[in-house]
Amino acid sequence: MKHFISAMGAVALLYLPGATAAEDKAPAAAAPSAAVAPVVIYDTALQSGWQNWSWAKTELSIEVGGSARKPIKVEAGPWQALYLHHDGFNTAGHQKLHMLIQGSAPDGQVRILALIGGKPVGEGKPLTLGNSGWTRVVTPLATLGVEDQTIDGIWVQNATAADLPKFFVTEIRLE
Numbered sequence: 504m505k506h507f508i509s510a511m512g513a514v515a516l517l518y519l520p521g522a523t524a525a526e527d528k529a530p531a532a533a534a535p536s537a538a539v540a541p542v543v544i545y546d547t548a549l550q551s552g553w554q555n556w557s558w559a560k561t562e563l564s565i566e567v568g569g570s571a572r573k574p575i576k577v578e579a580g581p582w583q584a585l586y587l588h589h590d591g592f593n594t595a596g597h598q599k600l601h602m603l604i605q606g607s608a609p610d611g612q613v614r615i616l617a618l619i620g621g622k623p624v625g626e627g628k629p630l631t632l633g634n635s636g637w638t639r640v641v642t643p644l645a646t647l648g649v650e651d652q653t654i655d656g657i658w659v660q661n662a663t664a665a666d667l668p669k670f671f672v673t674e675i676r677l678e
Contacts, residue, residue: 539596542677544587544657547573552589559583559661567671574605574673577659579613584660585672591620591655597677598650600642600657606632608668611661615642617649618656624648629662632670644677 543550548564555561559579567574577585600615614627625648630640644650657675661667 542592542597544589544675544677545575545672546674546676547571549587554588556586556588556656557584559585561585565671572603572673574603574671576669576671578669579661579667581664581666582661584658586656586658587675588618588656589654591653593651593653594644594649594677595651598644599678600644600647600675601678602640602659602675603637603673604630604632604640604659605637605671606634606668607670608632609634611667611670612663613667613670614658614660614662615640615647616658616660617644617647617654618658619649619652619654621655623658624652627658627660627662
């Protein structure tokens with residue numbers, strides 16, 4: 504009879520208003536935060552939603568020396584730019600802009616800028632191009648002034664008043 508009364512007490516506890524089982528009192532584990540996927544802008548071609556609005560002469564997806572890479576070839580006059588446009592999107596969760604750049608003559612100068620509302624933010628990050636192979640360029644979005652902002656484009660702009668020999672850009676993404 505004692506066992507029956509004990510068992511009935513435990514069953515009654517489960518049905519009392521406001522009563523909870525011991526397992527329910529343990530704090531819920533925090534849900535893991537989802538990682539933000541990289542935004543690929545250009546790999547071997549422009550990705551969905553991205554458009555070439557450049558005012559420098561550009562060719563997309565070109566063959567370069569039998570490489571699997573198919574970069575954008577840019578021939579930029581004074582202050583001209585490779586301009587990749589997208590409808591505005593927020594950069595929240597992304598920290599850096601990545602790209603590969605290769606020049607065809609030493610000491611070419613470009614600057615990298617992001618755009619908000621169609622206007623470049625800040626002065627851009629200056630970069631001197633070499634002609635000895637691909638250079639990985641990683642630029643913090645905070646340096647560009649667009650961390651956690653809604654952007655609508657990326658420029659790689661000739662930073663001088665002189666013609667810039669052709670250069671190539673590929674593997675552009677936000678991470």
